[in-house]
Amino acid sequence: AARxxxxxxxxxxxLGVRTAPHRRLRAQPRLPRPMLLHGLLVAAATGVGSxxxxxxxxxxxxxxxxxxxxxxxxxxxxxDAILGLNQAFNDDPSPSKMxxxxxxxxxxxxKPRVLEVVRTAEKILAEKKLxxxxxxxxxxxxxxxxxxxxMLGTDAAPVAEGRVAAVQTISGTGACRVAAELYxxxxxxxxxxxxxxxxxxNHHALLAAAGLEVHPYRYWSPETLGLDLExxxxxxxxxxxxxxxxxxxxxxNPTGVxxxxxxxxxxxxxxxxxxxxxxFDAAYQGFASGDxxxxxxxxxxxxxxxxxxxxxxxxxxxxxxxxxxxxxxxxVCQDPEERARVLSALSLVIRPMYSSPPIxxxxxxxxxxxDEELTQAWRExxxxxxxxxxxxxxxxxxxxxxxxxxxxxxxxxxxHVTDQIGMFCFSGMTPSEVARIRxxxxxxxxxxxxxxxAGVTEGNVEALADAIxxxxxxxxxxxx
Amino acid sequence: xxxxxxxxxxxxxxxxxxxxxxVLRMVSSRAATNWASVPMGPAxxxxxxxxxxxxxxHPKKMxxxxxxxxxxxxKPYxxxxxRKAEADIVSAGLNKxxxxxxxxxxxxxxxxxxxxxxxxPVLGQKRLAAVQTLSGTGGCxxxxxxxxxxxxxxxxxYLPNPSWANHKNIFRDAGLSVKQYRYWDASTCGLDLxxxxxxxxxxxxxxxxxxxxxxxNPTGVxxxxxxxxxxxKACKAxxxxxxxFDAAYQGFASGDxxxxxxxxxxxxxxxxxxxxxxxxxxxxxxxxxxxxxxxxxxxxxxxxxxxxSQLKVLIRPMYSNPPVxxxxxxxxxxxDQELNKQWRAxxxxxxxxxxxxxxxxxxxxxxxxxxxxxxHVTDQIGMFCYSGLTExxxxALRKDYHIYITNDGRISMAGVSDDNVDYLASSIVAVAG
Numbered sequence: 001a002a003r004x005x006x007x008x009x010x011x012x013x014x015l016g017v018r019t020a021p022h023r024r025l026r027a028q029p030r031l032p033r034p035m036l037l038h039g040l041l042v043a044a045a046t047g048v049g050s051x052x053x054x055x056x057x058x059x060x061x062x063x064x065x066x067x068x069x070x071x072x073x074x075x076x077x078x079x080d081a082i083l084g085l086n087q088a089f090n091d092d093p094s095p096s097k098m099x100x101x102x103x104x105x106x107x108x109x110x111k112p113r114v115l116e117v118v119r120t121a122e123k124i125l126a127e128k129k130l131x132x133x134x135x136x137x138x139x140x141x142x143x144x145x146x147x148x149x150x151m152l153g154t155d156a157a158p159v160a161e162g163r164v165a166a167v168q169t170i171s172g173t174g175a176c177r178v179a180a181e182l183y184x185x186x187x188x189x190x191x192x193x194x195x196x197x198x199x200x201x202n203h204h205a206l207l208a209a210a211g212l213e214v215h216p217y218r219y220w221s222p223e224t225l226g227l228d229l230e231x232x233x234x235x236x237x238x239x240x241x242x243x244x245x246x247x248x249x250x251x252x253n254p255t256g257v258x259x260x261x262x263x264x265x266x267x268x269x270x271x272x273x274x275x276x277x278x279x280f281d282a283a284y285q286g287f288a289s290g291d292x293x294x295x296x297x298x299x300x301x302x303x304x305x306x307x308x309x310x311x312x313x314x315x316x317x318x319x320x321x322x323x324x325x326x327x328x329x330x331x332v333c334q335d336p337e338e339r340a341r342v343l344s345a346l347s348l349v350i351r352p353m354y355s356s357p358p359i360x361x362x363x364x365x366x367x368x369x370x371d372e373e374l375t376q377a378w379r380e381x382x383x384x385x386x387x388x389x390x391x392x393x394x395x396x397x398x399x400x401x402x403x404x405x406x407x408x409x410x411x412x413x414x415x416h417v418t419d420q421i422g423m424f425c426f427s428g429m430t431p432s433e434v435a436r437i438r439x440x441x442x443x444x445x446x447x448x449x450x451x452x453x454a455g456v457t458e459g460n461v462e463a464l465a466d467a468i469x470x471x472x473x474x475x476x477x478x479x480x
Numbered sequence: 481x482x483x484x485x486x487x488x489x490x491x492x493x494x495x496x497x498x499x500x501x502x503v504l505r506m507v508s509s510r511a512a513t514n515w516a517s518v519p520m521g522p523a524x525x526x527x528x529x530x531x532x533x534x535x536x537x538h539p540k541k542m543x544x545x546x547x548x549x550x551x552x553x554x555k556p557y558x559x560x561x562x563r564k565a566e567a568d569i570v571s572a573g574l575n576k577x578x579x580x581x582x583x584x585x586x587x588x589x590x591x592x593x594x595x596x597x598x599x600x601p602v603l604g605q606k607r608l609a610a611v612q613t614l615s616g617t618g619g620c621x622x623x624x625x626x627x628x629x630x631x632x633x634x635x636x637x638y639l640p641n642p643s644w645a646n647h648k649n650i651f652r653d654a655g656l657s658v659k660q661y662r663y664w665d666a667s668t669c670g671l672d673l674x675x676x677x678x679x680x681x682x683x684x685x686x687x688x689x690x691x692x693x694x695x696x697n698p699t700g701v702x703x704x705x706x707x708x709x710x711x712x713k714a715c716k717a718x719x720x721x722x723x724x725f726d727a728a729y730q731g732f733a734s735g736d737x738x739x740x741x742x743x744x745x746x747x748x749x750x751x752x753x754x755x756x757x758x759x760x761x762x763x764x765x766x767x768x769x770x771x772x773x774x775x776x777x778x779x780x781x782x783x784x785x786x787x788x789s790q791l792k793v794l795i796r797p798m799y800s801n802p803p804v805x806x807x808x809x810x811x812x813x814x815x816d817q818e819l820n821k822q823w824r825a826x827x828x829x830x831x832x833x834x835x836x837x838x839x840x841x842x843x844x845x846x847x848x849x850x851x852x853x854x855x856h857v858t859d860q861i862g863m864f865c866y867s868g869l870t871e872x873x874x875x876a877l878r879k880d881y882h883i884y885i886t887n888d889g890r891i892s893m894a895g896v897s898d899d900n901v902d903y904l905a906s907s908i909v910a911v912a913g
Binding site for chain 1: 516519524548558621653767770776801
């Protein structure tokens with residue numbers, strides 16, 4: 001039967017869409033005629049028919065003016081400071097280019113490294129032929145249990161007493177965002193979160209996205225290239241009661257400056273005195289000193305002192321699982337009853353965000369931490385990564401100082417290259433020096449002068465030292 | 481100078497005494513009661529059900545709540561094509577570096593081609609902004625956040641009545657105002673097209689309309705081709721609505737991925753600048769790997785670039801970048817001729833088994849002489865049977881027969897097999913007549 005002329009028509013081809021109604025109709029079963037008429041009657045009743053009444057499709061004149069696209073005013077988003085750098089690096093044709101931007105470990109040849117123990121765990125998992133069913137909203141229980149114990153310790157009171165509410169998350173970012181959403185809901189939108197100055201750029205964005213009010217506390221001292229403890233404590237003591245304080249558990253990003261044990265006690269006291277909530281971001285356990293227990297010191301101190309702390313853990317760096325997105329969020333509670341309520345609150349954040357977390361990375365971590373031998377193998381590989389970075393720090397500092405020995409610059413010290421800890425060297429380079437080292441030497445570091453030491457190798461450390469010395473050479477002239 | 485390693489510990493006794501004093505301070509301080517005000521929330525209507533099922537010890541228990549496919553013996557099913565792809569990937573020894581914020585480019589292109597068709601002009605014109613997402617939920621949340629930011633918080637988003645239980649939570653959390661349009665007609669167990677079109681005509685300008693691309697969840701009632709045409713016309717006449725397709729069952733509805741793409745392709749051809757959220761949880765059996773894709777049809781390639789950049793701005797503070805494993809699997813399967821063919825056959829196999837179970841269930845219900853009509857069991861399409869059972873009957877089914885279906889009477893047919901279909905039928909007749 002011929003199709004009525006008021007059947008689907010196509011708008012003027014301004015959108016370049018070709019039409020092939022006949023092809024589609026052949027592929028689909030035809031409806032009995034009464035249904036077609038019904039549809040037409042409905043269309044006519046709703047006023048659609050009037051637009052379609054013109055069978056020659058000269059409806060451009062009769063049709064309503066083409067509305068502007070709703071996205072016409074959507075601006076181009078600012079490229080991510082860190083991840084955008086990767087793109088620029090990839091596009092750079094220079095053979096001597098160095099990617100020292102994103103904090104991803106590189107081996108001595110400058111290649112990404114997948115830990116041997118991770119490959120072993122993957123083989124074990126493949127042999128088990130596990131299914132791919134949904135994890136629970138809170139993630140794989142074994143993974144969560146082992147992740148928490150890795151940081152808090154098996155014997156810690158909150159763990160032993162079953163009052164840690166913990167969920168698997170989309171790596172560290174996901175843990176921080178879910179924590180922020182929890183704070184927002186429980187403490188209220190607009191609750192203040194104090195973050196170290198400087199901190200990982202994405203902290204600002206994710207805390208604000210959750211409706212929290214971000215405030216800085218003094219942290220990095222440009223004069224000493226170390227911790228401004230006095231400023232930090234003053235700012236924390238001045239924070240309103242009930243504010244949240246974000247603390248980097250170890251290997252502060254981007255400065256590499258960590259408080260000493262004594263300093264951590266003073267910080268804990270400041271939080272206690274002002275009734276502030278401790279929120280630890282732990283992306284480098286094992287990576288800072290090479291010893292996961294040592295790197296857990298600050299978190300364990302606060303937990304032992306009774307803080308109902310929140311802890312975001314990432315397994316991206318210390319397990320080399322970057323793209324698998326393995327992370328964990330823990331909330332220390334008063335008792336198991338409170339834990340149950342907090343878990344429920346966390347589920348209500350997660351379910352409408354992504355339902356449940358990805359299983360692959362969590363299974364790898366759980367397999368490793370659930371086996372003594374594999375855990376030992378992991379500790380060794382983690383230590384070897386930390387050690388390589390520590391040795392590169394020494395190499396870089398030595399190389400810079402060797403070059404400066406012939407043309408010394410008074411008052412300029414590069415001791416921070418070895419004093420700082422973790423993946424990054426907060427070089428102290430200015431934005432213009434950073435731009436120059438990129439343009440003239442094809443060395444890619446972030447705008448704040450943060451150098452990912454993980455990307456430094458025997459093969460490039462001398463060239464890096466040359467570049468750093470060269471772009472900072474104006475300082476001696478200016479000082480004179 | 482900043483010492484960065486912990487100094488030697490204080491004497492044990494002093495440390496312990498100080499810590500004890502501090503614990504007392506903490507316990508008495510207001511900061512110790514952060515979480516006191518947190519109420520116990522309701523169990524998730526779908527995932528909470530699986531929990532209850534797991535705790536049930538009855539030998540005949542049936543888990544027909546969550547929409548996860550089960551094979552003929554009631555076991556979770558990992559597709560053979562997936563196992564093959566996984567073996568290849570593991571042996572390839574690929575690294576685990578971060579994906580870019582938008583995810584794995586090969587996956588994204590394969591994903592959109594699967595739904596739009598290889599030769600869709602939109603692809604050639606580069607007018608599609610597309611990103612990898614955390615399965616379907618992640619895609620919905622991301623587009624919801626995008627709408628909230630660029631159309632305004634409180635913008636109305638219309639869900640079909642009924643819809644997947646999690647939709648309203650997702651879009652509420654994204655800052656949209658969730659409303660409903662008529663969809664399910666209880667008297668016919670079919671589509672209330674009149675009501676739907678009337679509601680579309682009435683929606684405020686700038687509203688978002690969510691459409692299920694195929695295998696409507698929970699009803700299993702899909703518009704026919706002609707009904708889709710009427711819906712498209714109605715939306716075209718409005719010209720000021722934002723259409724968003726949620727596609728969690730491509731391949732799973734009819735068994736044919738091309739056929740299941742019909743509505744999406746029609747609307748794109750009709751010139752609607754749609755948004756599309758694809759999940760690979762069911763059709764690839766990749767549930768826990770969280771693989772999905774969000775795409776948005778834009779006016780031109782310049783707009784697509786801007787839209788994509790804003791999706792990145794939304795993603796970065798949520799989870800930075802998506803998980804690599806599942807995306808590699810889908811990409812490998814779709815791009816390899818043999819694996820692609822194998823996947824289509826396995827997908828069809830799953831859809832066919834469900835269709836067979838529908839036939840058996842309906843047959844058994846009728847054989848038992850049920851007083852009700854059960855035609856909808858075979859009329860409906862996809863993973864679910866919207867049974868029409870009341871909440872009371874659902875609870876009786878759970879309590880007395882240890883059969884777990886969601887409160888709205890939605891039965892996941894994927895969990896039905898030869899071994900249990902008779903028990904299911906007799907239990908239904910027992911509670912519902």
